[in-house]
Amino acid sequence: QVQLQESGPRLVKPSQTLFLTCTVSGGSVNSGGHYWTWIRQFPGKGLEWIGYIYYSGSTFYNPSLKSRVTTSVDRSKNQFSLRLRSVTASDTAVYYCARGLIDSSGYYSVDYWGQGTLVTVSS
């Protein structure tokens, strides 16, 4: 059973960079076929897909966030990370890391999620 756990600062100042790490257990970020994904949930409960990174380093991001997002994979630690630049109060959300997959027909979905971590953007 794959498990994912988010970690990182819970409070970030406006205009700074949000940085989160996801530690994967019960699976490997090195394995092909899985797309290491970030999703966030706003205080009003709306969910927004941020994007994913493949073990090879290739990425795919939500067009609305693409200019501010960077993701990376650390194979030695079995982790992947999210950087979101120039944050504002509207970036306050619960951030989830998750495992995505693309099936043989090319359809993407998310199967396993972490518990999420609340990140507040405030001075």
Place this chain on the structure above:
Amino acid sequence: QSVLTQPPSASGTPGQRVTISCSGSRSNIGSNYVYWYQHLPGTAPKLLMYKNNYRPSGVPDRFSGSKSGTSASLAISGLRSEDEADYYCAAWDDSLSGLYVFGTGTKVTVL
């Protein structure tokens, strides 16, 4: 934010059947599979249904999914207290360069 529309709440007594709708468009539900997630606050969301109507291992057959055109639905039959949770639909959206979109979420209450 949320591109797919769900009713904010649904409820039923134990043993009843509850149905949750998910309305989208041609670029998402109309041309891609629908997935459903169950979320108990403070826990990791759980995949409940994939490719419209397939249940992952361990999901009771009380849960069923369907899709027609640009809408989908999740049905819970024989409602149980442990089914009280938030439910979200999701699908890939082919608009722009593509992205995974979610429903607005439905809170199911067991009366």
